[in-house]
Each structure stands twice: as C-alpha cells, then as structure tokens.
Amino acid sequence: MLRARDGDAAAWTALVERHTETLWAVARSWRLSDADCADVVQITWLRLVERLDTIREPEAVGAWLVVTARREAGRTARERGHEPLGAASAALxxxxxxxxxxxxxxxxxxxxxxxxxxxxxxxxxxxxxxxxxxxxxxxxxxxxxxxxxxxxxxxxxxxxxxx
The missing domain is CATH 1.10.10.10 (Winged helix-like DNA-binding domain superfamily/Winged helix DNA-binding domain)
Structure with a gap:
C-alpha cells in the first residue's frame, strides 16, 4: 500500500489484483446488476485514490476497501430498491x-x-x-x-x- 501511495505502478497492480475479486463479491451480495457492481468496484478504487494520504493503517487497506465497497453497494442498492442477499434468509x-x-x-x-x-x-x-x-x-x-x-x-x- 505504501509503495502504491508513492506511485509504484507494480504495487498498484498487485493491490488491484489482490482485492478486486473481493470487491466484486461485496457488490454482488447486494443483488446489483453487473453494471452497478462494476460502478461500485470502480467507485471504491476511486475513493481509495481520493483518500490515499488519509489512511492511517496501510496494512488494513483490504478491510478499508471492503467497508467502502459495502457502503457504496448499500447506497446503490437502496437507490435501486434491493436488499443484500443476507437480508432475506429464504433467499440463502x-x-x-x-x-x-x-x-x-x-x-x-x-x-x-x-x-x-x-x-x-x-x-x-x-x-x-x-x-x-x-x-x-x-x-x-x-x-x-x-x-x-x-x-x-x-x-x-x-x-x-x-x-
């Protein structure tokens, strides 16, 4: 994370490769369309770029990304009238x-x-x-x-x- 913050392209690539699948899973858990999931993932990465200098615990960037994706997915889901998969136990x-x-x-x-x-x-x-x-x-x-x-x-x- 620190190398990525310093502009190391390889570090950014590794960060994206490591966390993108998880971000997609978070977005999908809200039953969003593929396009909305893609937006959630992209916005999550954008939020990281915007707040890169404010992250106090770089080793916890994965958790930060998941929380950010969950919040963004929730916002998008509410706009679309969706609930997360865990919201209705019959749907599990x-x-x-x-x-x-x-x-x-x-x-x-x-x-x-x-x-x-x-x-x-x-x-x-x-x-x-x-x-x-x-x-x-x-x-x-x-x-x-x-x-x-x-x-x-x-x-x-x-x-x-x-x-």
Whole structure:
C-alpha cells in the first residue's frame, strides 16, 4: 500500500489484483446488476485514490476497501430498491451450494493466474469495461481484435479449468 501511495505502478497492480475479486463479491451480495457492481468496484478504487494520504493503517487497506465497497453497494442498492442477499434468509442457498460456489470461484481464480498476463488483463478488464472500444484503448489493441482475443483467452481459461 505504501509503495502504491508513492506511485509504484507494480504495487498498484498487485493491490488491484489482490482485492478486486473481493470487491466484486461485496457488490454482488447486494443483488446489483453487473453494471452497478462494476460502478461500485470502480467507485471504491476511486475513493481509495481520493483518500490515499488519509489512511492511517496501510496494512488494513483490504478491510478499508471492503467497508467502502459495502457502503457504496448499500447506497446503490437502496437507490435501486434491493436488499443484500443476507437480508432475506429464504433467499440463502443451501450451505453445500455455497461451498461448491466458493470452490468454483477459487478454481477460476487459480486458472486465471495461470494464463498469460495479456489474457488475465483482458478478462479482468472485460468484466469491468463492457464497451469494446474502451477495452481496446485500455489494452492498446485494435477494437476489432478485442472479440477474437477474448475468445482465445476464454478458450485457454476453459482448458485450464478442465485439466
């Protein structure tokens, strides 16, 4: 966190890679749309940038991000008329389903880490940036190359998941 605050791009990348999946999980727990979840995650990172110099315990940045995401997701959910998944106990899945789901998420995360960096970056950004033009600009590739490249990366991910 301290290196990121000092402008170390690699430290920022590591921070984002470490915490983004958790922020998405927090946003999804409020039953938000994918677009609203993406907004919550992006706003959470923006809040960190805005308050970078005020964080007193850099080692607790993960907890700070989760609390911030929870607050932002709650605000967004209230605007949309949603409740968090835990609010209605009848909506909770059976524990076996929760465990299976977590195992699946872990398997996908492990498979993602085994992909080449270009594919990891593309797939992570594609989850956040729905427009191909923005995705192409962020990755510095032609707009027409986004779809085929994404398809190849997804195929590599599928192969890793079945092996």
């Amino acid at each position: 899945p059976p524990p076996d389903d929760v465990v299976a789901g977590r195992e699946q998420v872990c398997a996908v995360g492990t498979a993602l880490r085994g992909l080449p960096r270009r594919c990891r970056d593309l797939l992570r950004l594609a989850a956040l940036v729905p427009r191909q033009a923005e995705l192409a600009a962020a990755l510095d590739i032609p707009v027409g190359g986004v779809g085929p490249t994404r398809a190849r990366c997804l195929q590599q991910l599928r192969r890793k998941l079945v092996s």
